[in-house]
Amino acid sequence: ILNVEQSPQSLHVQEGDSTNFTCSFPSSNFYALHWYRWETAKSPEALFVMTLNGDEKKKGRISATLNTKEGYSYLYIKGSQPEDSATYLCAFLGAQKLVFGQGTRLTINP
Amino acid sequence: SQTIHQWPATLVQPVGSPLSLECTVEGTSNPNLYWYRQAAGRGLQLLFYSVGIGQISSEVPQNLSASRPQDRQFILSSKKLLLSDSGFYLCAWSWGAEYTFGSGTRLTVV
Numbered sequence A: 001i002l003n004v005e006q007s008p009q010s011l012h013v014q015e016g017d018s019t020n021f022t023c024s025f026p027s028s029n030f031y032a033l034h035w036y037r038w039e040t041a042k043s044p045e046a047l048f049v050m051t052l053n054g055d056e057k058k059k060g061r062i063s064a065t066l067n068t069k070e071g072y073s074y075l076y077i078k079g080s081q082p083e084d085s086a087t088y089l090c091a092f093l094g095a096q097k098l099v100f101g102q103g104t105r106l107t108i109n110p
Numbered sequence B: 001s002q003t004i005h006q007w008p009a010t011l012v013q014p015v016g017s018p019l020s021l022e023c024t025v026e027g028t029s030n031p032n033l034y035w036y037r038q039a040a041g042r043g044l045q046l047l048f049y050s051v052g053i054g055q056i057s058s059e060v061p062q063n064l065s066a067s068r069p070q071d072r073q074f075i076l077s078s079k080k081l082l083l084s085d086s087g088f089y090l091c092a093w094s095w096g097a098e099y100t101f102g103s104g105t106r107l108t109v110v
Helices: none
Strands: A005-007 A010-014 A019-024 A032-038 A045-050 A056-059 A062-067 A072-077 A086-094 A097-100 A104-109 B003-007 B010-013 B019-026 B032-038 B044-052 B055-058 B065-070 B073-078 B087-095 B098-101 B105-109
Touching: A005 A086, A010 A019, A019 A104, A032 A072, A045 A056, A045 A062, A072 A086, A097 B032, A097 B044, B003 B087, B010 B019, B019 B032, B019 B087, B019 B105, B032 B073, B044 B065, B044 B073, B055 B065, B073 B087
Parallel strands: A010 A104, B010 B105
Antiparallel strands: A005 A019, A019 A072, A032 A045, A032 A086, A056 A062, A062 A072, A086 A097, A086 A104, B003 B019, B019 B073, B032 B044, B032 B087, B044 B055, B065 B073, B087 B098, B087 B105
């Protein structure tokens, strides 16, 4: 069974603060690691697709790093805003299928 | 450009009734196709994936089945719905590391 773990499960952050959370995944048969922003009952919004060990990607105030040898990725949000409130999903791509973690539910308090 | 169509957007069905959700892809050939479900309070779980016509892999035992009668058509079915089949269903297609999701179907079994 392929295990993709995200921590923490939920997070409350004050507006303006920076935050980060973790995704751990198998270090074998790695093809790519995806990050999505997701609101329940909607289509996930793609943030990053990361394929190379040591990758760092950035999109506005959000960035992500990847370590495929030890099987983890971090997502960082700088200067959190209320519109950042959502569930952030990571997903491991290997052997033709994308397997999601349970997500980190982020709530930004004004 | 590639597009993915999923319908219906919402569905309310009585227990014991059949189900058919359809997903079609345009603008690509021989895509990998997927069905995911979000059950209440949970993340996105992979139900089925298909790498070609007539080829279906099931990820979890359940009351559902999938079929791929044409290259760009993926159908999720049930002969008799259970209450536990309620949830949000997402179709997706992939080419390489890139994934595209449909807009989802919210299914409520009553």
